[in-house]
Amino acid sequence: MSKLEQVSQEIRSCKRCQLHLSRTHAVPGEGSEGAAVMFIGEGPGFHEDKQGRPFVGAAGQFLNELLESIDLQRADVYITNVVKCRPPANRDPLPEEIEACRGYLDRQIESIQPKMVVTLGRFSMARYFPNAKISVIHGRAKKMGGVLYYPMYHPAAALHQPSLRRTVEEDMLRIPELIEQAAQMVESALPAEAQQLKLF
Numbered sequence: 082m083s084k085l086e087q088v089s090q091e092i093r094s095c096k097r098c099q100l101h102l103s104r105t106h107a108v109p110g111e112g113s114e115g116a117a118v119m120f121i122g123e124g125p126g127f128h129e130d131k132q133g134r135p136f137v138g139a140a141g142q143f144l145n146e147l148l149e150s151i152d153l154q155r156a157d158v159y160i161t162n163v164v165k166c167r168p169p170a171n172r173d174p175l176p177e178e179i180e181a182c183r184g185y186l187d188r189q190i191e192s193i194q195p196k197m198v199v200t201l202g203r204f205s206m207a208r209y210f211p212n213a214k215i216s217v218i219h220g221r222a223k224k225m226g227g228v229l230y231y232p233m234y235h236p237a238a239a240l241h242q243p244s245l246r247r248t249v250e251e252d253m254l255r256i257p258e259l260i261e262q263a264a265q266m267v268e269s270a271l272p273a274e275a276q277q278l279k280l281f
Protein backbone atom coordinates (compact mmCIF):
# COMPACT_ATOMS: atom_id res chain seq x y z
CA MET A 82 0.00 0.00 0.00
CA SER A 83 1.34 3.47 -0.91
CA LYS A 84 1.82 6.17 1.72
CA LEU A 85 -1.10 8.07 0.21
CA GLU A 86 -3.41 5.05 0.39
CA GLN A 87 -2.32 4.55 4.00
CA VAL A 88 -3.35 8.14 4.81
CA SER A 89 -6.72 7.63 3.07
CA GLN A 90 -7.36 4.49 5.07
CA GLU A 91 -6.59 6.25 8.37
CA ILE A 92 -8.91 9.14 7.42
CA ARG A 93 -11.82 6.76 6.72
CA SER A 94 -11.78 5.51 10.30
CA CYS A 95 -10.59 8.73 11.98
CA LYS A 96 -12.24 9.98 15.17
CA ARG A 97 -9.84 12.80 15.97
CA CYS A 98 -12.54 15.48 15.97
CA GLN A 99 -16.29 15.76 16.49
CA LEU A 100 -17.01 15.78 12.75
CA HIS A 101 -16.75 12.00 12.74
CA LEU A 102 -20.01 11.84 14.71
CA SER A 103 -22.18 13.30 11.94
CA ARG A 104 -20.42 12.08 8.79
CA THR A 105 -21.73 9.38 6.47
CA HIS A 106 -18.34 8.92 4.80
CA ALA A 107 -15.02 10.62 5.35
CA VAL A 108 -13.64 12.08 2.11
CA PRO A 109 -9.87 11.62 1.94
CA GLY A 110 -9.41 12.98 -1.59
CA GLU A 111 -8.74 11.51 -5.01
CA GLY A 112 -6.58 11.80 -8.08
CA SER A 113 -3.06 11.04 -9.18
CA GLU A 114 -0.37 10.16 -6.65
CA GLY A 115 2.13 11.86 -8.97
CA ALA A 116 0.02 14.97 -9.60
CA ALA A 117 1.88 18.17 -10.43
CA VAL A 118 -1.09 20.22 -9.25
CA MET A 119 -3.05 19.71 -6.05
CA PHE A 120 -6.37 21.46 -5.32
CA ILE A 121 -7.37 21.99 -1.70
CA GLY A 122 -10.95 23.01 -0.89
CA GLU A 123 -12.64 23.55 2.47
CA GLY A 124 -14.62 20.45 3.42
CA PRO A 125 -17.04 17.88 2.01
CA GLY A 126 -20.63 18.95 1.36
CA PHE A 127 -23.85 16.91 1.23
CA HIS A 128 -23.07 14.89 -1.92
CA GLU A 129 -19.41 14.39 -1.03
CA ASP A 130 -20.42 13.04 2.38
CA LYS A 131 -22.86 10.60 0.77
CA GLN A 132 -20.38 9.34 -1.84
CA GLY A 133 -17.06 9.64 0.03
CA ARG A 134 -15.60 11.57 -2.93
CA PRO A 135 -14.50 15.21 -3.14
CA PHE A 136 -16.18 17.84 -5.34
CA VAL A 137 -19.01 15.74 -6.80
CA GLY A 138 -21.87 18.27 -6.44
CA ALA A 139 -22.55 21.41 -8.47
CA ALA A 140 -19.25 23.01 -7.41
CA GLY A 141 -17.48 19.81 -8.45
CA GLN A 142 -19.12 19.95 -11.87
CA PHE A 143 -17.86 23.50 -12.26
CA LEU A 144 -14.38 22.43 -11.11
CA ASN A 145 -14.41 19.71 -13.79
CA GLU A 146 -15.25 22.34 -16.42
CA LEU A 147 -12.47 24.60 -15.13
CA LEU A 148 -9.98 21.73 -15.35
CA GLU A 149 -11.09 20.95 -18.90
CA SER A 150 -10.49 24.60 -19.83
CA ILE A 151 -6.77 23.97 -19.20
CA ASP A 152 -6.79 20.48 -20.75
CA LEU A 153 -6.70 18.61 -17.46
CA GLN A 154 -8.91 15.82 -16.15
CA ARG A 155 -9.58 15.05 -12.50
CA ALA A 156 -7.32 12.01 -12.79
CA ASP A 157 -4.37 14.29 -13.70
CA VAL A 158 -4.51 16.30 -10.46
CA TYR A 159 -5.18 15.54 -6.77
CA ILE A 160 -8.25 17.03 -5.13
CA THR A 161 -8.84 17.17 -1.39
CA ASN A 162 -10.05 19.44 1.42
CA VAL A 163 -8.79 21.05 4.62
CA VAL A 164 -11.18 18.90 6.67
CA LYS A 165 -12.09 15.43 5.48
CA CYS A 166 -15.52 15.11 7.11
CA ARG A 167 -18.59 17.23 6.40
CA PRO A 168 -19.33 20.01 8.89
CA PRO A 169 -23.04 19.73 9.83
CA ALA A 170 -25.33 21.85 7.61
CA ASN A 171 -22.22 22.92 5.66
CA ARG A 172 -21.10 25.31 8.40
CA ASP A 173 -17.54 26.61 8.34
CA PRO A 174 -15.00 24.17 9.82
CA LEU A 175 -13.93 25.20 13.33
CA PRO A 176 -10.27 26.02 14.07
CA GLU A 177 -9.94 22.93 16.28
CA GLU A 178 -11.34 20.71 13.50
CA ILE A 179 -8.88 22.16 10.97
CA GLU A 180 -6.07 21.62 13.46
CA ALA A 181 -7.12 18.01 14.20
CA CYS A 182 -7.16 17.24 10.47
CA ARG A 183 -3.98 19.17 9.58
CA GLY A 184 -1.63 16.18 9.82
CA TYR A 185 -3.52 14.27 7.12
CA LEU A 186 -3.23 17.13 4.63
CA ASP A 187 0.45 17.55 5.52
CA ARG A 188 1.07 13.87 4.81
CA GLN A 189 -0.90 13.96 1.55
CA ILE A 190 1.20 16.90 0.33
CA GLU A 191 4.38 15.15 1.47
CA SER A 192 3.45 12.00 -0.47
CA ILE A 193 2.35 13.73 -3.67
CA GLN A 194 4.99 16.49 -3.69
CA PRO A 195 3.07 18.71 -6.11
CA LYS A 196 4.75 21.54 -8.03
CA MET A 197 1.72 23.71 -7.43
CA VAL A 198 -0.88 23.88 -4.64
CA VAL A 199 -4.12 25.65 -5.59
CA THR A 200 -6.19 26.75 -2.63
CA LEU A 201 -9.94 26.94 -3.22
CA GLY A 202 -11.58 29.31 -0.77
CA ARG A 203 -10.62 31.00 2.48
CA PHE A 204 -9.74 28.07 4.73
CA SER A 205 -7.10 26.45 2.55
CA MET A 206 -5.78 29.90 1.59
CA ALA A 207 -5.20 30.69 5.29
CA ARG A 208 -2.65 27.84 5.52
CA TYR A 209 -0.28 29.61 3.12
CA PHE A 210 -1.44 33.22 3.09
CA PRO A 211 -2.22 34.03 6.72
CA ASN A 212 -4.37 37.12 7.26
CA ALA A 213 -4.70 37.70 3.51
CA LYS A 214 -8.00 38.62 1.86
CA ILE A 215 -9.05 36.41 -1.03
CA SER A 216 -10.56 39.37 -2.88
CA VAL A 217 -7.07 40.94 -2.92
CA ILE A 218 -4.74 37.99 -3.59
CA HIS A 219 -6.76 35.53 -5.71
CA GLY A 220 -5.00 34.67 -8.95
CA ARG A 221 -1.54 35.64 -7.67
CA ALA A 222 1.06 32.96 -6.92
CA LYS A 223 3.74 32.72 -4.24
CA LYS A 224 6.74 30.39 -4.44
CA MET A 225 7.98 28.78 -1.26
CA GLY A 226 10.18 25.72 -0.76
CA GLY A 227 10.13 25.05 -4.50
CA VAL A 228 6.31 24.89 -4.55
CA LEU A 229 3.98 27.44 -6.10
CA TYR A 230 0.99 28.36 -3.95
CA TYR A 231 -1.94 29.83 -5.84
CA PRO A 232 -5.12 31.14 -4.19
CA MET A 233 -8.44 30.97 -6.02
CA TYR A 234 -12.05 31.51 -4.99
CA HIS A 235 -13.92 28.32 -4.17
CA PRO A 236 -15.95 27.21 -7.24
CA ALA A 237 -19.09 27.30 -5.05
CA ALA A 238 -18.56 31.04 -4.52
CA ALA A 239 -18.95 31.58 -8.26
CA LEU A 240 -22.17 29.56 -8.25
CA HIS A 241 -23.62 31.68 -5.43
CA GLN A 242 -22.30 34.95 -6.87
CA PRO A 243 -22.38 34.80 -10.69
CA SER A 244 -20.25 37.96 -11.02
CA LEU A 245 -17.29 35.89 -9.71
CA ARG A 246 -17.57 33.24 -12.40
CA ARG A 247 -15.43 35.05 -14.96
CA THR A 248 -12.80 35.78 -12.28
CA VAL A 249 -12.58 32.10 -11.34
CA GLU A 250 -12.36 31.08 -15.00
CA GLU A 251 -9.58 33.60 -15.67
CA ASP A 252 -7.61 32.57 -12.57
CA MET A 253 -7.78 28.94 -13.68
CA LEU A 254 -6.55 29.81 -17.17
CA ARG A 255 -3.31 31.25 -15.68
CA ILE A 256 -2.27 27.90 -14.14
CA PRO A 257 -0.43 26.37 -17.16
CA GLU A 258 1.57 29.56 -17.71
CA LEU A 259 2.48 29.76 -14.01
CA ILE A 260 3.69 26.16 -13.95
CA GLU A 261 5.91 26.94 -16.92
CA GLN A 262 7.32 30.05 -15.27
CA ALA A 263 7.74 28.40 -11.85
CA ALA A 264 11.44 27.62 -12.25
CA GLN A 265 12.26 31.29 -12.87
CA MET A 266 10.20 32.66 -10.01
CA VAL A 267 11.89 34.13 -6.94
CA GLU A 268 11.60 32.12 -3.72
CA SER A 269 10.00 33.64 -0.64
CA ALA A 270 12.79 33.03 1.86
CA LEU A 271 11.09 33.53 5.21
CA PRO A 272 8.59 31.26 6.96
CA ALA A 273 4.98 31.75 5.86
CA GLU A 274 3.96 33.56 9.06
CA ALA A 275 6.71 36.16 8.84
CA GLN A 276 7.25 36.78 5.20
CA GLN A 277 6.22 39.61 2.97
CA LEU A 278 4.11 37.95 0.30
CA LYS A 279 5.94 37.64 -2.99
CA LEU A 280 3.14 37.65 -5.49
CA PHE A 281 3.33 37.28 -9.24
Ligand code: SF4
Nearest residue numbers: 095097098101166182
Ligand atom coordinates in the same frame (compact mmCIF):
# COMPACT_ATOMS: atom_id res chain seq x y z
S1 SF4 B 1 -12.40 15.97 9.95
FE1 SF4 B 1 -10.35 15.06 9.91
S2 SF4 B 1 -9.73 14.97 12.07
FE2 SF4 B 1 -11.96 15.25 12.03
S3 SF4 B 1 -12.79 13.16 12.13
FE3 SF4 B 1 -12.66 13.72 9.97
S4 SF4 B 1 -10.67 12.93 9.28
FE4 SF4 B 1 -10.64 12.97 11.51
